[in-house]
Amino acid sequence: MKATINDVAxxxxxxxxxxxxxxxxxxxxRQLTREKVQxxxxxLNYQPNLAxxxxxxxxxxxxxxxxxNPNAYYVIxxxxxxxxxxxxxxxxxxxxxxxxxxxxxTEDIINTIKQARVAGLVLTxxxxxxxxxxxxxxxxxxxxxxxxxxxxxxxxxxxxVMVNDRDAAQTITQHLIDLGHKKIAFIAGEAExxxxxxxxxxxxxxxxxxxxxxxxxxxxxxxxxxxxGVQGAKQLMSTNNLExxxxxxxxxxxxxxxxxxxxxxRLMDINIPEQLSIAGxxxxxxxxxxxxxxxxxNQPNIEIxxxxxxxxxxxxxxxxxxxxxxxxxxxxxxxxxxxxYS
Amino acid sequence: MKATINDVAxxxxxxxxxxxxxxxxxxxxRQLTREKVQxxxxxLNYQPNLAxxxxxxxxxxxxxxxxxNPNAYYVIxxxxxxxxxxxxxxxxxxxxxxxxxxxxxTEDIINTIKQARVAGLVLTxxxxxxxxxxxxxxxxxxxxxxxxxxxxxxxxxxxxVMVNDRDAAQTITQHLIDLGHKKIAFIAGEAExxxxxxxxxxxxxxxxxxxxxxxxxxxxxxxxxxxxGVQGAKQLMSTNNLExxxxxxxxxxxxxxxxxxxxxxRLMDINIPEQLSIAGxxxxxxxxxxxxxxxxxNQPNIEIxxxxxxxxxxxxxxxxxxxxxxxxxxxxxxxxxxxxYS
DNA sequence: CAACAAATTGACAGCGCTGTCAATTTGTTG
DNA sequence: CAACAAATTGACAGCGCTGTCAATTTGTTG
Numbered sequence: 001m002k003a004t005i006n007d008v009a010x011x012x013x014x015x016x017x018x019x020x021x022x023x024x025x026x027x028x029x030r031q032l033t034r035e036k037v038q039x040x041x042x043x044l045n046y047q048p049n050l051a052x053x054x055x056x057x058x059x060x061x062x063x064x065x066x067x068x069n070p071n072a073y074y075v076i077x078x079x080x081x082x083x084x085x086x087x088x089x090x091x092x093x094x095x096x097x098x099x100x101x102x103x104x105x106t107e108d109i110i111n112t113i114k115q116a117r118v119a120g121l122v123l124t125x126x127x128x129x130x131x132x133x134x135x136x137x138x139x140x141x142x143x144x145x146x147x148x149x150x151x152x153x154x155x156x157x158x159x160x161v162m163v164n165d166r167d168a169a170q171t172i173t174q175h176l177i178d179l180g181h182k183k184i185a186f187i188a189g190e191a192e193x194x195x196x197x198x199x200x201x202x203x204x205x206x207x208x209x210x211x212x213x214x215x216x217x218x219x220x221x222x223x224x225x226x227x228x229g230v231q232g233a234k235q236l237m238s239t240n241n242l243e244x245x246x247x248x249x250x251x252x253x254x255x256x257x258x259x260x261x262x263x264x265x266r267l268m269d270i271n272i273p274e275q276l277s278i279a280g281x282x283x284x285x286x287x288x289x290x291x292x293x294x295x296x297x298n299q300p301n302i303e304i305x306x307x308x309x310x311x312x313x314x315x316x317x318x319x320x321x322x323x324x325x326x327x328x329x330x331x332x333x334x335x336x337x338x339x340x341y342s
Numbered sequence: 343m344k345a346t347i348n349d350v351a352x353x354x355x356x357x358x359x360x361x362x363x364x365x366x367x368x369x370x371x372r373q374l375t376r377e378k379v380q381x382x383x384x385x386l387n388y389q390p391n392l393a394x395x396x397x398x399x400x401x402x403x404x405x406x407x408x409x410x411n412p413n414a415y416y417v418i419x420x421x422x423x424x425x426x427x428x429x430x431x432x433x434x435x436x437x438x439x440x441x442x443x444x445x446x447x448t449e450d451i452i453n454t455i456k457q458a459r460v461a462g463l464v465l466t467x468x469x470x471x472x473x474x475x476x477x478x479x480x481x482x483x484x485x486x487x488x489x490x491x492x493x494x495x496x497x498x499x500x501x502x503v504m505v506n507d508r509d510a511a512q513t514i515t516q517h518l519i520d521l522g523h524k525k526i527a528f529i530a531g532e533a534e535x536x537x538x539x540x541x542x543x544x545x546x547x548x549x550x551x552x553x554x555x556x557x558x559x560x561x562x563x564x565x566x567x568x569x570x571g572v573q574g575a576k577q578l579m580s581t582n583n584l585e586x587x588x589x590x591x592x593x594x595x596x597x598x599x600x601x602x603x604x605x606x607x608r609l610m611d612i613n614i615p616e617q618l619s620i621a622g623x624x625x626x627x628x629x630x631x632x633x634x635x636x637x638x639x640n641q642p643n644i645e646i647x648x649x650x651x652x653x654x655x656x657x658x659x660x661x662x663x664x665x666x667x668x669x670x671x672x673x674x675x676x677x678x679x680x681x682x683y684s
Numbered sequence: 685c686a687a688c689a690a691a692t693t694g695a696c697a698g699c700g701c702t703g704t705c706a707a708t709t710t711g712t713t714g
Numbered sequence: 715c716a717a718c719a720a721a722t723t724g725a726c727a728g729c730g731c732t733g734t735c736a737a738t739t740t741g742t743t744g
Contacts (some may be wrong), residue, residue: 051459
């Protein structure tokens with residue numbers, strides 16, 4: 001009932017090896033032969049058996065998504081994008097949620113990917129930002145593609161899909177400046193995250209471009225959490241805080257922090273955006289569900305993931321070389337949490 | 343480097359077939375032999391090659407999670423639980439996000455699972471609530487386990503993991519009644535969802551137990567969305583609405599609706615919980631990030647999913663029979679969005 | 685202890701592919 | 715068109731398991 005490579009071979013009058021060649025896009029097949037085989041493949045709706053492929057070949061047709069991220073929407077989007085690429089290219093996806101803080105996590109992951117004969121890894125932060133980890137994986141001849149924050153790849157270890165948080169953060173800050181704000185606070189995420197650093201750089205660059213002096217009292221070193229947003233906003237807006245250090249706008253490093261800042265503002269009876277503008281970053285689904293709805297920056301995560309997985313699969317198939325790096329710039333989404341300075 | 347079944351056979355002095363028997367927990371192996379093999383397996387850290395298993399056997403060692411759910415946190419939890427069970431039992435997981443409304447979706451799914459030789463399916467709503475779909479899958483001799491709302495399986499088609507939303511909804515409503523509320527509104531999700539029906543039944547049962555007459559003007563037929571919560575609360579709390587039809591508490595069918603109701607209350611300058619209590623359902627992560635934080639009901643989704651997958655794998659291994667149904671009751675989580683009637 | 689049934693074990697084929705290497709075909713040169 | 719190189723194709727083994735069925739071992743009976 002399900003067509004095998006034998007059926008295709010018979011129908012197209014070639015050997016199974018040639019069918020195999022066509023299925024794997026190998027170069028040394030005549031165009032005419034290729035077309036005959038492809039016609040048979042279409043007619044029989046043939047799809048190669050992944051188990052057999054994995055067993056027979058030295059190559060593997062499995063890639064893995066190794067992640068440690070509390071943001072379910074991000075993870076799902078990544079997954080959906082990676083799955084799309086896998087389906088198109090006849091690859092399998094192994095999902096590996098894990099705890100990057102766990103002892104021996106590197107060896108654990110290596111064990112898992114060896115076990116499953118994984119050919120490549122899609123990495124997102126924090127794994128993608130750990131060069132030692134990436135190095136270790138690549139030494140095992142496992143391909144890697146990294147999704148990370150920045151405008152260009154930090155090294156030549158692997159192809160990267162860069163998300164230009166810096167430019168996006170600059171745009172957001174500029175949006176606040178355009179609204180008339182001058183005292184703009186920044187609540188940072190974990191300092192060791194590239195995204196924090198990049199977003200901060202964008203913030204600083206926007207200030208500089210507009211000749212606004214940076215006030216270090218407006219910088220809160222927080223973390224990517226709701227609570228951190230609450231604490232940060234409380235500290236900034238407290239009446240104990242000097243008037244000059246109380247901002248008229250807060251750029252939060254992500255939407256969760258922004259939601260926290262919103263929450264704190266409620267507690268302090270500060271009206272948003274009349275008395276204070278708050279911007280987030282990420283365009284997570286709940287950024288539409290806060291009150292007021294958050295101004296933020298949107299990243300096309302599914303597309304980013306799909307692109308990353310395609311690059312990875314290309315690597316594995318050796319059709320593409322290593323310096324295949326692409327860049328995405330998150331786009332400003334203006335909603336109700338930011339308004340004119342008054 | 344990686345141990346194969348041959349290595350284990352040699353080390354333990356038996357044939358590979360016997361090792362295979364031990365690995366698959368087949369009965370007709372002497373205890374002594376079994377132990378010898380298990381010792382060798384442990385020493386060599388042997389794990390069967392999934393590709394070879396899938397290729398050689400008529401059985402498959404792959405299960406799939408077919409879902410269509412906009413709630414990423416739910417999906418991720420399901421996935422993590424299912425993955426845990428798979429890892430423990432040496433199964434592979436195929437993830438299949440899809441659109442249940444799409445034409446020919448049933449055939450599409452069947453195609454995919456045939457293609458991947460999937461042995462069983464974990465189904466969550468809406469798929470688990472579609473008997474025709476379940477029937478169709480089972481006819482293909484593919485095992486199914488359904489996760490669904492209710493206190494007992496609706497039929498004998500497959501084992502079910504039941505989530506007793508009815509009891510949980512009754513508990514939430516009772517909580518509101520205990521706070522002194524009598525005019526308790528109910529904003530429903532999609533009427534065709536079992537969860538809506540069950541939660542509604544729990545609500546009604548609590549009213550009845552407390553001799554509170556049901557007022558149909560307090561019932562809003564909504565859907566599981568933030569906007570529906572906004573609309574529902576506006577309609578209920580509007581000053582155009584008769585005083586007697588304005589509730590002092592709203593039980594929202596899920597947290598998203600509750601978040602919407604919270605949002606609408608802000609717009610109408612209604613203080614929560616002083617002037618209005620609002621309860622949600624699901625304990626989604628953002629229920630801790632609303633203002634005020636939502637009172638809700640928590641379901642142990644990871645555990646539910648793991649249990650479901652274990653039952654499914656048991657089915658496939660034929661170790662368990664079909665009537666293996668278990669039940670979970672979501673627990674009340676009291677936070678700040680509900681308060682004493684005043 | 686013979687005779688048999690039941691329990692346990694193993695030999696061998698084969699799942700559907702890919703890798704290797706040899707055979708064949710095609711194209712190019714003088 | 716011979717002679718050769720390059721491109722294209724195919725034969726066959728083998729990946730690591732499981733299924734089938736036969737062989738062997740164990741246990742039971744009179």
